[in-house]
Amino acid sequence: MDSNYLLARAKDKDLLEKGECGGAVSSIFQYLLDCNLVEGVLNLSHGEDIYDGIPTLIEDSNDLIETCGSLHCAPTMFGELISKYLQDIRLAVAVKPCDAMAIKELENRHQIDSDKIYKVGLNCGGTVLPITARKMIELFYEIDPADVVKEEIDKGKFIIELTDGSHKDLKIDDLEDEGYGRRVNCQRCEQMVPRNADIACGNWGTEPGWTFIEIITPKGKELVEGARQNGYIEVKAPSEKAVAIREKVESVMIKMARKFQDKYLEENYPSLEEWDEYWNRCIKCYACRDACPLCYCRECELEKEFYQDSENTPPDPLTFQGVRLSHVCYSCINCGQCEDVCPMEIPVARIFHRMQKKYRDQTGYIAGMDEELPPLYSPEKE
Amino acid sequence: MSENEPKIIGFCCNWCCYGGADTAGTARMQYPPNVRIVRVMCSGRINPSMVLKAFKEGADGVFVGGCHMGDCHYDAGNYKWRRRAKFVEDLLPEFGIDKERFRFEWISASEGEKFQKTMEEFRNSLKKHGSLQRSFSK
Amino acid sequence: MKLTHTICPSCSVGCGINLITQKQEAVGTYPYKRHPINEGKNCKKGRECYELLNEEKRLLNPHIKKSNLVKSDWEESLNLAVSEMKSCEPGEIGIIGSGNCTNEECEILKKFATSLGVENIGFPAGNFPYFDFETASLNDVENSQFILIIGNILKEYPLIGRKVIQAKENGAEIITIDYLEKTNTGMISDQYIQTKSIRDFLDKQAKEIQAKLTESSVIIVGKLDHKEELEEFQQIAAKSNSKIIPVMKECNSRGAMKTLSPLSEEKLKAMIDKVKLLYVVEDDIVSHMGEAVKKLDFLITQSTTLNRTALVSDVVFPAACWAEKTGSFTNVTGNTQNVQQIVPPPGEAMDDAAIIMKIAEKMEIDWE
Numbered sequence: 001m002d003s004n005y006l007l008a009r010a011k012d013k014d015l016l017e018k019g020e021c022g023g024a025v026s027s028i029f030q031y032l033l034d035c036n037l038v039e040g041v042l043n044l045s046h047g048e049d050i051y052d053g054i055p056t057l058i059e060d061s062n063d064l065i066e067t068c069g070s071l072h073c074a075p076t077m078f079g080e081l082i083s084k085y086l087q088d089i090r091l092a093v094a095v096k097p098c099d100a101m102a103i104k105e106l107e108n109r110h111q112i113d114s115d116k117i118y119k120v121g122l123n124c125g126g127t128v129l130p131i132t133a134r135k136m137i138e139l140f141y142e143i144d145p146a147d148v149v150k151e152e153i154d155k156g157k158f159i160i161e162l163t164d165g166s167h168k169d170l171k172i173d174d175l176e177d178e179g180y181g182r183r184v185n186c187q188r189c190e191q192m193v194p195r196n197a198d199i200a201c202g203n204w205g206t207e208p209g210w211t212f213i214e215i216i217t218p219k220g221k222e223l224v225e226g227a228r229q230n231g232y233i234e235v236k237a238p239s240e241k242a243v244a245i246r247e248k249v250e251s252v253m254i255k256m257a258r259k260f261q262d263k264y265l266e267e268n269y270p271s272l273e274e275w276d277e278y279w280n281r282c283i284k285c286y287a288c289r290d291a292c293p294l295c296y297c298r299e300c301e302l303e304k305e306f307y308q309d310s311e312n313t314p315p316d317p318l319t320f321q322g323v324r325l326s327h328v329c330y331s332c333i334n335c336g337q338c339e340d341v342c343p344m345e346i347p348v349a350r351i352f353h354r355m356q357k358k359y360r361d362q363t364g365y366i367a368g369m370d371e372e373l374p375p376l377y378s379p380e381k382e
Numbered sequence: 383m384s385e386n387e388p389k390i391i392g393f394c395c396n397w398c399c400y401g402g403a404d405t406a407g408t409a410r411m412q413y414p415p416n417v418r419i420v421r422v423m424c425s426g427r428i429n430p431s432m433v434l435k436a437f438k439e440g441a442d443g444v445f446v447g448g449c450h451m452g453d454c455h456y457d458a459g460n461y462k463w464r465r466r467a468k469f470v471e472d473l474l475p476e477f478g479i480d481k482e483r484f485r486f487e488w489i490s491a492s493e494g495e496k497f498q499k500t501m502e503e504f505r506n507s508l509k510k511h512g513s514l515q516r517s518f519s520k
Numbered sequence: 521m522k523l524t525h526t527i528c529p530s531c532s533v534g535c536g537i538n539l540i541t542q543k544q545e546a547v548g549t550y551p552y553k554r555h556p557i558n559e560g561k562n563c564k565k566g567r568e569c570y571e572l573l574n575e576e577k578r579l580l581n582p583h584i585k586k587s588n589l590v591k592s593d594w595e596e597s598l599n600l601a602v603s604e605m606k607s608c609e610p611g612e613i614g615i616i617g618s619g620n621c622t623n624e625e626c627e628i629l630k631k632f633a634t635s636l637g638v639e640n641i642g643f644p645a646g647n648f649p650y651f652d653f654e655t656a657s658l659n660d661v662e663n664s665q666f667i668l669i670i671g672n673i674l675k676e677y678p679l680i681g682r683k684v685i686q687a688k689e690n691g692a693e694i695i696t697i698d699y700l701e702k703t704n705t706g707m708i709s710d711q712y713i714q715t716k717s718i719r720d721f722l723d724k725q726a727k728e729i730q731a732k733l734t735e736s737s738v739i740i741v742g743k744l745d746h747k748e749e750l751e752e753f754q755q756i757a758a759k760s761n762s763k764i765i766p767v768m769k770e771c772n773s774r775g776a777m778k779t780l781s782p783l784s785e786e787k788l789k790a791m792i793d794k795v796k797l798l799y800v801v802e803d804d805i806v807s808h809m810g811e812a813v814k815k816l817d818f819l820i821t822q823s824t825t826l827n828r829t830a831l832v833s834d835v836v837f838p839a840a841c842w843a844e845k846t847g848s849f850t851n852v853t854g855n856t857q858n859v860q861q862i863v864p865p866p867g868e869a870m871d872d873a874a875i876i877m878k879i880a881e882k883m884e885i886d887w888e
Contacts, residue, residue: 047525052554054538057521075553085521085542130554272478276518280707281685283675285564291551301431312672312703317518318434318477325473326430326466341551343561343678345685351476358472376469381452381461 005243007210008224008235018068021203024211024233025094025120026064028199028223031232032092033061038118042086042093043067044074050151051130055081067094072153075127075183077337079103079293083111092118096127097191101333101368102293104196108373111296118223121194121216123202125153125253126186129340136180141168153182154203185336185349188264190257192250196369198223205238205246212238212246265354270347279317281344284309288321288338288348294328301327321351329355330374331367388442388508390417390501393432395425397455399447401491406498413498414505417445425449425486426459430470437479437516443508446486447497453490460488478517482507523550524862527849529572529620529771529842530565533679534851537562539570539843544863546570546843557658557851563678572841573863577825579838580867589831594868594878601835602882604797604818610637614795616788617643617780618802619770622847623856625872626772626779629801632876635885640791644803645782648768649747652778653754656738656763657853662686664738664763668729669696670718670753671742674704677767680740680852681705695729697721718745722752733760741766747784767852771842775850785809792816801872802839804829822875837875840865845872 009022012030019026032038044053045066053074058064078093079102095103100119106112128136134145141160150161158181159169175181193200198220199213206212213235215221227233270278289295289302301307302323309315332352339349356367365374375382394400400421406413422428425448436444446467448460463486471481485504489496523538536555540548549567553560582597583589592600605613615633617626621643633641661667661683673696674681681704688694688708696709699716706712715721733739739757741764744750750766757764768774773782783791788805789812792798796817798805806813806828813819813832821833824841844865850856865871870878880887 047554049554054523054525055550056523081521081540081550085540085547129559131556131559272517275477279518281674281704283563283678283681283704285678287561287564287567290567306435310702312675312700313707314704316438318438318479319431322434322473322477323431325476326434326469330469337551340553341561343558343563343682344674345682345689355472355476359469362468362472376462376465378465379458379462381458 003237004215005238006213006215006224006235007206007238007242008213008228008233009210011231011234014065015068016209018065020068020070021201021206021211022209023068024213025122025201026068027232028120028227029058029064029092029094030061031227031230032118032223033058033064035226035230037090037226038092039089040086040091041067042078042082042091044071044076044094046071049146050148051133051145057086069150070122070152072126072151073128073130073133075129075186075336075340077102077291077293077335079106079112080296082106082117083293083296087112090116092120095119095121095194095197096124097121097194097196098124098189098333098335098368100194100197101191102335104368104370105294105331105333106296108371109294109296118219119194119197121197121200123193123200123204125192126182126189128158128182132180136175140170140175140178140180143168183336183340184260184264184347185334185339185353187260188257188353189334190254190261191368192253202246204249205242205244207242210236212242261353261357264350265357269350269354275317275351278346279321280314281346282314282317282320283344284315284320285343287341287343289324291337291341292328293335293337294331294333295324321348325352325355328352330359330365330376332356333368386513387414387416388505388511388513389440390414390443390445390504390508391436391441392417392419392445392447392501393422393425393428394419394447395449395460396421396423398449398453398491399425399487399489399497402447402489402493402497405492405494407494409494411494411498413501416505417501424454424456424459425463426454426456426461428463428466430466430473433470433484437474437483437514440514442511442514443483443485443504445500445504447489447500448486450488450490479514480511482511483514524860525552525555526843526862527771527857527859528562528566528569529849530563530569531677532619532768532771532773532852533557533677534771534849534855534857535562535566535679537566537569539862541863546573546863558679558682561679561682569842572824573843575825577827578841578866579823579826579830579836579869581838582868583830583833583836585834589833589836597835597837598878598882601820602879604820604834605636605799605879605883608797610639612796613638614640614791614798616783616798616800616803616805617641617776619643619645619768619773619776620802620842621776621872622772622845622859623775623778623850624847625801625876626776628873628876630779631887632880632885635880635887636883640795642781642783642787642791643776644788644805644808645773645777645784646769647744647747647749647784648766648773648782649750649784650777650782651750651754651766653764655853656765658683660763661738661740661765663690664692664736666693666732666734666737666762667695668733668737668739669694669705669709669742670698670740670744671767672698672700672703672705673740673742673767674708676742680765680767684708684740693732695732718743718749722749726752726756730756730760733757733762735761737762739764765852771851772849774852774854775848775856778850800829800833801876806832822872824869838865838867838869839875840869840871844869847873
C-alpha cells in the first residue's frame with residue numbers, strides 16, 4: 001500500500017451484501033470494535049423509514065449491521081453529540097465533511113480530544129431534508145414516498161429505488177430550481193471529500209461492490225492497514241482512470257458549489273429590507289445557537305442582562321445575531337443546522353456563510369479545515 | 383449640544399488614547415463635545431459586541447483609540463484589536479450601518495493634536511451622514 | 521448515549537423531538553427532522569423539555585401530612601387516601617385530571633369516577649370549552665390566504681407560528697388581535713389590533729374583519745377570556761366557510777376533553793366549594809386556584825414534583841412524568857400520537873394509571 005488511493009470491500013458476507021459499496025466502512029468499524037481500538041462507533045441507523053436517520057452509538061460490532069447503507073435524507077450533525085456526550089470514550093465516527101469540519105473546530109477549541117477519535121469520512125454531495133424529500137417524491141416522481149426503499153445521489157441525479165426493484169431518477173438541478181432537492185447550504189458547500197478526516201470513503205470512480213478510499217492522515221493509513229491485516233477488508237489498487245473520474249466528479253461539484261455561492265450569497269442575497277423582515281420574525285428561542293456545533297460556551301453572552309430586550313418583541317439583530325456572528329462566524333462551517341432548526345424560517349446560515357467567506361478572503365482561514373483557530377485568536381504581533 | 387449633532391461613543395485605551403484626550407484637554411485644544419469617552423485598559427479589551435451594543439443604544443458613530451503598533455502596554459493587545467476591527471468593518475454593513483460610522487485610530491498619550499483632529503474629522507464625516515437611521519425598528 | 525423519538529410535552533402542537541439518554545437518564549434533546557409537524561424545529565421550551573425529568577423537586581416517595589408533609593410508603597399512604605375516600609359520599613368527592621395526562625390515563629380516571637358514582641370530575645382547561653368540530657389542519661394554515669390570529673401565537677406556539685410565516689411567504693394576509701401594545705405576532709402581521717378584551721373586539725371590530733374571511737381563511741384562537749367566545753368565533757368561521765383552530769396550552773388538552781369535561785375557573789371553584797375531598801391527578805391546582813383549596817377537608821394529589829399543590833395536600837403520590845410512561849397525546853388538530861417510556865420513573869414513582877388502579881383495588885372497585 002504505497003498509494004493513498006485504494007479500493008476496499010468487506011470480507012464479512014453480511015456486511016458485503018448490506019453495506020454500501022461493498023461494506024468497507026462498516027468492516028473498518030467492525031475491526032475497530034473487535035480489536036478494542038475504540039469503545040463505540042457513532043453512525044446513523046434507520047428509524048421508521050429511509051427518511052429517518054438516527055444518530056446511534058454502537059458498542060457491539062454485531063449491531064453494526066443496523067447502520068449499513070447510506071442515507072441522504074438525514075441532515076444530522078455529530079459535532080455537538082461528541083463534545084457533549086461522548087467526550088470520555090475512545091470513539092470512531094462516520095463523518096460527512098460538515099461533521100468532520102465541526103469536529104475539527106471543536107478539536108481546535110479543546111472540546112474534542114483528537115487522540116480519542118477516528119474519523120472515517122464519507123464523501124457527500126449534499127443532503128435533503130426528510131419532509132422535503134417526501135414532498136418532492138410525491139410531487140415530481142409521483143410516487144408514494146413510503147414505496148421508496150433506497151435513494152441515491154449520483155451524476156447530478158436524485159435516484160429512488162422502489163419496492164418492486166425499479167428505479168426512477170430526476171435531475172437535481174431541476175428539483176432545486178423548484179425549491180426542492182438538497183438543502184441550500186449543501187448546494188453552496190464545496191467540501192465534498194472530507195480531507196479533514198482520517199480517511200475519505202465514497203463511490204466516485206469506484207467499481208460496483210467496492211469503496212474508493214483516500215487515505216488522508218497517518219492514523220488513517222494505519223487504520224486501513226490494520227483492517228486489512230486482520231482480515232476485515234480486502235483491498236486493491238484503483239485504476240488510473242478511476243482516480244481521474246473521481247477527481248473530475250469532485251471538481252465539477254466544486255464548480256457547481258461556487259456557482260451556488262454566488263447565487264445565494266451575492267446575486268439573490270436578501271436585501272437589507274428583506275433581512276429586517278426576517279429579523280422581525282425572531283422569537284429569540286436560541287435554536288440557532290443551540291444547534292450550532294461551534295457554540296459551546298457554558299454561559300452564553302447572549303443571555304447576559306445587558307443584551308435583553310422586551311419579552312414580546314423580536315430582539316435587536318445587532319445584539320443578537322450580530323453578537324453571535326462576532327463570536328463564531330469566522331469558524332462557520334456552513335453546516336446549515338441553524339437554518340434547519342429555526343422555527344421562524346429565517347435563512348440564518350446565509351449571513352454566517354457570507355461573513356465566513358469575507359473572512360476567508362481576507363485571512364485565508366478555511367473553517368473546519370485548518371489545524372489552528374482562526375487568526376483572530378492569535379497572540380502574534382501581526 | 384444641538385439635536386442634530388452626532389452622538390459618538392469613544393472607547394479609549396488607558397495608556398495612550400485616553401492620555402491623548404487628556405493632553406488635548408490640558409492644552410486647551412478644542413475638540414467636538416460629541417464624543418462620550420469610555421476608558422478601557424487596552425484596545426485589546428474591546429470586542430465587537432461592545433461596538434454593536436453602542437450602535438444599538440443609539441450611537442451615531444463609534445470610535446476606538448489604541449496605542450501605536452509596537453507600543454501596547456500589554457504587548458499585543460492592539461494587534462488583537464486590529465483583527466477584530468477589520469471584522470467589525472465587514473459586519474456593520476450587513477445590518478445596514480455604514481462602515482464610516484465606525485473608526486479606529488492609533489493615538490499616543492502625547493498626540494493631543496491627533497486626537498483633536500481625529501475627533502473633528504469623525505464628527506464632520508458623521509454630520510454629513512446624518513443621524514443613524516436604522517431600518518430595523520421595533 | 522441513545523436517541524429516541526418522542527413527542528414534546530410542552531404544548532398542544534405535538535412536535536416531535538429526539539430525547540437523548542445516557543445511562544437511563546435524560547440528558548438532552550436532538551432535532552427530529554423526520555417528524556411531519558415540526559421537521560426538527562422546536563421552541564426553547566421544547567428543546568429543554570428533558571429538564572422536566574430531572575427537576576430538583578421531583579417526588580420520589582409517597583408523602584402524607586402529619587403536622588408537616590412527611591415521607592411515607594405506598595401502603596400507608598394508599599390506606600389513608602382510601603379510608604378517607606370511603607368515608608365520603610360520592611357527591612362529596614371531586615376528581616380533577618389534567619391536560620397533561622395521556623388519553624389512557626384520562627380514560628382510567630373517568631372509569632374510576634364512574635365506578636364510584638362520582639359526578640364531579642373534569643380537568644382545568646382555562647377558558648376553553650368542550651368542542652368536537654373539525655379544526656383546520658396545519659397544512660390549512662400554511663396554505664391559507666387570510667389568517668386571523670387571537671394572541672401571540674409566534675411566541676406562545678412557535679411551530680404554529682411557523683405555519684403562519686409560511687402562509688405569509690405565500691402571500692397570505694395576517695391580522696392579529698391581542699392586548700399588548702406590541703407583540704411578535706403583531707409585528708409580522710399586516711394589521712395589528714390592540715384590544716382591551718376579546719369581547720371588545722368581537723363587539724366592535726369583528727364585523728369588519730368577517731368580510732375578509734373566505735373558505736381559504738383560518739382563524740387561530742390562541743387565547744380566550746370567556747368560553748362563550750369560542751362559539752362566536754366558530755360562528756364567524758362557519759358563516760364564511762373558513763376554518764378555525766383553537767390552540768390550548770397542555771399537550772393533551774384536546775384528548776382529555778374527549779373523556780373529562782373541561783372546567784373553567786368558575787366551574788372549578790364551584791366544584792371545590794361543593795366537595796369535601798378532592799383527588800387531583802397531575803394538575804397543580806393551587807397555582808391557578810390559590811386559597812380556594814383550603815376549604816377542603818382532604819386533598820389527595822398525584823404529582824411529578826413537589827409543587828404548590830403537593831405542599832398543601834394530605835396525601836401525595838409520586839407520579840411518573842412524560843417519557844417515563846407509555847400512552848398517547850392528541851394534539852390541537854386532533855392527531856393522536858403515541859409516546860413511549862424511555863427512562864424509568866425515579867425513586868418509587870409510578871405512572872398515574874397504575875396509581876389510580878392501586879386506589880381502585882383498595883376501594884374494592886370491580887373494573888368490569
